[in-house]
Amino acid sequence: MEANSEIESGDKNFDSLYQFTREMILLGRREYQMPSGRMMGYISADTWHFDGLWLRDWIYGLPAYRLWEREMSCGLDRFLERQSEKGMIPDGISRAGETWRVGLESDVEYIFILGVWETWKVTGDDAWLQRCLPAMERALDYVLTDSKHWDAKYQLVKRQHSCDTWDFDIDGAGDGGQHRHVIATCDQSGYFLAFCALSQIYRYLGKNNQADFWEEKARSYRETAVKLLYDGQKFLHHIHLDPIEHGDFDEADQLAMGNTWAMSRGLASSEQARSIIAEYRRRHQETGDAYPWWSLQPGYPDELGYFHHPYLRQGGYANGGLMPWVGGELCRAAFLYGEEKYGVELLRQYAYHVRRTGQVQVWYWPDGTPGFRTANEVGYAGWGMAQWLQALFEGLAGISDLAGRLEKVVVSPRWAAAGVSKVYVCLRYGAGASYLSYRMQINEPKKQMEIMVTGSGRDFLFRVLLPETWEVKSVKVNGSVTRCLEEKEGRSRYAVFACRGGTIFSCQVTCEERKQQGS
Secondary structure, X not given: OOOOOEEEOOOHHHHOHHHHHHHHHHHHEEEEEEOOEEEEEEOOOOOOOOOEEEHHHHHOOHHHHOOOOXXXXXXXXXXXXXXXXXXXXXXXXXXXXXXXXXOXXXXXXXXXXXXXXXXXXXXXXHHHHHHHHHHHHHHHHHHOOOOOOEEXXXXXXXXXXXXXXXXXXXXXXXXXXXXXXXXXXXXXXXXXXXXHHHHHHHHHOOOHHHHHXXXXXXXXXXXXXXXXXXXXXXXXXXEEOOOOOOOOOOXXXXXXXXXXXXXXXXXXXXXXXXXXXXXXXXXXXXXXXXXXXXXXXXXXXXXXXXXXXXXXXXXXXXXXXXXXXXXXXXXXXXXXOOOHHHHHHHHHHHHHHHHHHOOEOOXXXXXXXXXXXXXXXXXXXXXXXXXXXXXXXXHHOOEEEOOOOOOEXXXXXXXXHHOOOEEEEEEEOOOOOOEEEEEEEEEOOOOEEEEEEEEOOOEEEEEEEOOOOEXXXXXXXXXXXXXXXXXXXXOEEEEEEEEEOOXXXXXXXXXXXXXXXXX
């Protein structure tokens, strides 16, 4: 028998997403034979004509392609080989071996580090990881010391003024990132997570001094970034380091796409994340836009004269267009921070969009009309579909790989929020035999939840979302009563208990009506 990733819930909104996503993303799979070896990756959906790979679009598709792809690391090897002596990582590599780097960007190095980290978690190739570590350290040393990317005053990464994480200045300035700098939320969440990744890697390798260094670096960096950029309701788009005039437009009011990363990458606290989610919900209701997937809300007004292309008018592309990846990160954050019903609402909304249109574009106009920047855009945007698949498997189904190879897993099924009473879930990595599967049944009359779990791992932490009016009475694992805590996340409650050492766990969570409603 061989495990395969799938979900069977009886709800078409969830059960068909994996197969759809796999079939569509595979349309953009590319393989090249370079002089130094093979290179495998996935294209960016708005450069279909280009014979090569952009690192960001490829790596941001990893939450999906890890479930089927077997050649996980060879593409990263080609990027590693082309790292500059200073430590800079290229933006992309063509079939001919040419590389490039957009001058204003400051995120490529953290994307590379997160790509190595997540790839290793799938493959478990310790020797490959250790070969990559010096390059990862050099990449961070480059960003944290180079005057184009590092701000000595605030001790944070900076970039040229751009539309959040996108790769162009608002007026198309071509100075290579030398002037008009900002400190942007999108970069801070990425480097915070990169520091966390290095700490986890070194801890795994038994190098505790290095692990402690990067753990403290992550803690202090997060504290500095939050203090500077969180405005009490959301994270600012960015702050200016050089004078940049926007007329009467209040840039501080923009809800920038980097807010979703602030939540899903852990830069935001739980309370801050719920505030951001509430702001997305408020603006969606206020604007009446098709989906709350904004790149910027609002985008820069047309009367400022920043852009000359029609696709960049207010509400288009990275100037306020709707981007599926933003919606996917928002959806996952809703599941992680106690807004599970909103997460289900978003996921069903996306699933309906997929059934209705049969494709996923890079971006849409606010009314949901597909947007096109070039004639080379295709309707299978991996950076977009992958985030929704991650929201399904990690958010709703609740499978989070803590340490790699699914050996230490948080199992946090949130099906009670979706009204699903019986479900089968399996998540399996394509490169190897790592998998986790469970069957879950919610018995409303008996107020019981039964979960049968098996997999290649041996260390499971269960965080089971309780129906709204239930509280835990007892938990049994393989017939024996086990210790259980009840944790709150916002207004939601979870039954939390651990299982270690076995291959199959039969869990029974028995509940009763909560005695004090709203407590």
